[in-house]
Amino acid sequence: MTAQSIHWGIAPIGWRNDDVPEIGAGNTLSHLLSDIVVAGFEGTEVGGFFPSADILKRELQLRKLRIAGQWFSSYLIRDGLEQVLPHFRAQCLYLQDVEASVIVISEQTYSVQGLDRDVFAQKPYFNDEEWDVLCGGLNELGKVAEEYGLKLVYHHHMGTGVQTAEEIERLMAGTDAAHVHLLYDTGHIYVSDGEYMSVLRQHIDRVRHVHFKDARLQVLSDCREQGRSFRDCFLSGMFTVPGDGCIDFSEAYDFLIAQGYSGWIVIEAEQDPDVAHPLEYALIARRYIDEQLLRSAAHHE
Numbered sequence: 001m002t003a004q005s006i007h008w009g010i011a012p013i014g015w016r017n018d019d020v021p022e023i024g025a026g027n028t029l030s031h032l033l034s035d036i037v038v039a040g041f042e043g044t045e046v047g048g049f050f051p052s053a054d055i056l057k058r059e060l061q062l063r064k065l066r067i068a069g070q071w072f073s074s075y076l077i078r079d080g081l082e083q084v085l086p087h088f089r090a091q092c093l094y095l096q097d098v099e100a101s102v103i104v105i106s107e108q109t110y111s112v113q114g115l116d117r118d119v120f121a122q123k124p125y126f127n128d129e130e131w132d133v134l135c136g137g138l139n140e141l142g143k144v145a146e147e148y149g150l151k152l153v154y155h156h157h158m159g160t161g162v163q164t165a166e167e168i169e170r171l172m173a174g175t176d177a178a179h180v181h182l183l184y185d186t187g188h189i190y191v192s193d194g195e196y197m198s199v200l201r202q203h204i205d206r207v208r209h210v211h212f213k214d215a216r217l218q219v220l221s222d223c224r225e226q227g228r229s230f231r232d233c234f235l236s237g238m239f240t241v242p243g244d245g246c247i248d249f250s251e252a253y254d255f256l257i258a259q260g261y262s263g264w265i266v267i268e269a270e271q272d273p274d275v276a277h278p279l280e281y282a283l284i285a286r287r288y289i290d291e292q293l294l295r296s297a298a299h300h301e
C-alpha cells in the first residue's frame with residue numbers, strides 16, 4: 001500500500017457554499033474547475049449549483065477531473081424511508097452518471113446546522129426509537145447506493161444528532177458494516193470533541209471517505225464562548241484549509257496510509273470567498289500536502 005492509492009480532491013465549498021447559496025454566487029463552474037486544475041487536485045464533490053450530468057461530464061473531461069461524491073441531507077426520522085427513497089435514488093442516478101465513488105449522507109432531522117442557534121449548546125439528541133429508525137433506514141439506503149455502484153458514507157456533523165465520538169460509535173454499532181460506511185471529517189470531530197485521532201483509530205475499518213478540514217483555534221474558542229450558530233462560525237473563519245489552522249494532519253494521514261486506506265481525501269474548508277480567496281487557499285492546502293504530508297510519508301517508506 002502506498003500513497004498512490006489516494007486521490008486528492010478539493011470541495012467547492014471554498015468557492016460556493018450550499019449552506020449559504022448567496023455567498024460566492026458569482027463563482028461559476030468553469031471558474032471553480034479551472035482553479036482546481038491550477039491548484040493540482042484530481043477532482044471535487046458536486047455542489048448544489050452544478051449542472052446536469054452531461055454538461056458536468058464535458059467540463060470535467062476537458063480538465064481531466066473526476067467527481068468523488070455529493071452530500072445528501074436525509075430526513076429518515078422525520079419523513080421515513082419511503083419518502084426519502086425517491087430523492088436518494090435520483091441523486092444516486094446522477095452520481096452514477098458522473099462516475100462518483102460515494103454518496104455522502106447526513107441525517108438532518110432536528111439539525112441546527114442551518115439555524116440561528118448556538119451550535120455548541122443546542123445540538124439535537126435522538127431517542128432510542130429514533131436511533132433505530134435512523135440505523136435501519138441507513139442500512140436500506142446503503143444497499144440502494146450499491147445498486148448504483150456507490151458507497152454510502154455517513155458524515156458526522158456539528159449541530160446534528162450524529163456529531164460526537166459517542167454518537168458516531170452508536171451509529172457504527174447500529175448499522176451494517178457491509179452497507180454503511182463512515183466519512184471521517186477532521187474539522188467536525190475536532191470542533192465537537194477537541195481531538196480527531198480516536199474516532200479515526202476506532203473506526204478505520206469503516207472509513208471509506210475523508211474530509212480534511214482545519215480549524216483556527218482562537219476563532220473556535222471565540223465562537224464557542226459567544227454561542228454562535230454554525231453559519232456564523234464558518235463565516236467568521238472557524239474553518240480553514242490544512243496548513244493554515246491548528247490541526248496536525250500528518251498523524252491522521254500516516255495512520256490512514258499505514259492502515260491501507262485507499263480512496264479520496266477531499267480538502268474542505270468553508271470560508272467566505274470574499275475574505276479568503278479560494279484559489280489562494282487551495283494552493284496553501286496543496287503546498288501543505290506536498291511538503292508536510294507526502295514528503296514526510298516518503299521519508300518513512
Ligand SMILES: O=C1C[C@@H](O)[C@H](O)[C@@H](O)C1=O
Pocket residue numbers: 013018019071155185188211268270
Ligand atoms: O461535508 C460538508 C458539507 C457541507 O454542506 C457542510 O456544511 C460542511 O460543514 C461539511 O463538512
Ligand SMILES: [Co+2]
Pocket residue numbers: 155185211213268
Ligand atoms: Co465535511
